[in-house]
Amino acid sequence: AKEIRLMRAETTLQITVGVLARLRRLYTDVKVPAAVRVLCEQINDGHPTIAWTWHRDAAQTVAKLLSDSGVRAYGPIHGQMSPQNREKVLLEASAADGVLIATMASLGVAVNLAWASHQVFVELDWSPPNISQAEMRSYDGAHPIASVYMVADCIPDSRLAEILLWKLGSLGRLGLEAGVGSVASALAGTFQMNPSQTLEQLAELIVGEVDDQS
Numbered sequence: 615a616k617e618i619r620l621m622r623a624e625t626t627l628q629i630t631v632g633v634l635a636r637l638r639r640l641y642t643d644v645k646v647p648a649a650v651r652v653l654c655e656q657i658n659d660g661h662p663t664i665a666w667t668w669h670r671d672a673a674q675t676v677a678k679l680l681s682d683s684g685v686r687a688y689g690p691i692h693g694q695m696s697p698q699n700r701e702k703v704l705l706e707a708s709a710a711d712g713v714l715i716a717t718m719a720s721l722g723v724a725v726n727l728a729w730a731s732h733q734v735f736v737e738l739d740w741s742p743p744n745i746s747q748a749e750m751r752s753y754d755g756a757h758p759i760a761s762v763y764m765v766a767d768c769i770p771d772s773r774l775a776e777i778l779l780w781k782l783g784s785l786g787r788l789g790l791e792a793g794v795g796s797v798a799s800a801l802a803g804t805f806q807m808n809p810s811q812t813l814e815q816l817a818e819l820i821v822g823e824v825d826d827q828s
Contacts (some may be wrong), residue, residue, distance in 0.1 A: 623724050630814040634641055634740075634770065634784075637771075638668075638737070638738075638771070638774075639772045640670065640671050641766040641768065641770070641771050642667075642668075642669060642737050643682075644673050644675055644735070644766055645736060645737070645790055646679070646719055646736060647663065647679065648737040648764060649676065649734055649764045650676060650679040650680055652677070652682070652734055652762055652764070652827060653665055653680060653685065653713050653734055654683055654685055656713075656732045656734070657685050657712065657713060658797040660711075661731050661732040661760075662711065662731055662732070662735045663713050663714075663730060663731075663732040663733065663734060664710075664713070664715075664716065664730045664732070664734070664752065665714070665715045665716075665733075665734050665736055666716060666717070666733060666734070666735045666737070666748050667690070667715070667716075667717055667718070667736045667737050668717060668718060668719075668737040668738075668739055669717070669737065670690070670692045670693075670717055672736060672737060673689065673690030673691075673692060673715050673716065673717055673736075674690055676690070676736060677689060677690050677715050679714055680715075685712060685713060685726065686710060686711065686712030686713070686716045687712060687713055687714065687715055688703050688706055688707035688710075688712055688713065689703050689707070689716055690715040690716060690717065690794050691714070691715070691716035691717065691720045691721060692705070692716070692717045692720050693717065693719060693720045695720070698721075700721075704725070704727075707729075707758070708727075708729045714727070714730065715770055718739055718744050718745075718748050719744070721748075721751060725751055726751070726754075727751045727752045728752055728753065728754035728756075728798045729766065730752045730759075731750060731752075731757060731758075731759065731760065732759075732760045732761075732762070733748070733752060733759065733761045733762070733763045734761075734764065735748070735761065735762065735763045735764060736764050737764070738763060738764075738765070738771070738774055738775060738776075738778060740774070742778055745778065748782075749761055763775060765824055772796050776801045783785060
């Protein structure tokens with residue numbers, strides 16, 4: 615509430631970005647345990663799964679909690695990992711049952727993750743193309759991809775999800791509504807979108823809704 619009041623009082627994009635970044639980090643702490651429960655369910659049902667995060671420490675926490683739950687966790691892969699170690703983790707994850715954990719910015723578009731059938735986005739990225747690209751890394755045209763987005767039950771996170779879904783062209787649910795074709799079309803339509811546009815729209819929605827409830 616304090617951060618939202620600050621965002622209402624300030625008008626610069628720099629202040630808005632700082633507030634939203636702090637809020638996103640707070641909500642991640644809540645979403646990680648719930649995401650781990652979803653990941654455990656996917657593995658127990660026999661689905662090779664990838665867990666995507668934005669923050670490196672969130673990826674590390676997911677890996678630890680999965681290991682504590684008896685689930686094989688591979689990674690986390692992050693931007694500071696050497697190419698040799700990254701390839702080793704990818705090879706191990708593709709050949710065994712478990713969860714590959716990676717930050718969205720750490721794996722390029724040329725990486726083949728087609729062995730995975732399910733993905734869990736522990737955190738949301740502010741840029742729709744980053745989400746689309748992460749989802750496309752598991753697509754090989756031979757099997758469908760199931761995606762789960764973790765969204766905190768609060769105004770900022772839910773409104774961010776709504777904006778991202780609108781920009782991705784997916785309606786009615788969090789994930790892939792009509793198969794990978796809709797994601798590919800959305801990627802083409804949103805590739806030039808500046809993340810600041812998403813942040814400005816998000817701030818307007820949040821402040822407006824908080825004012826309505828005051």
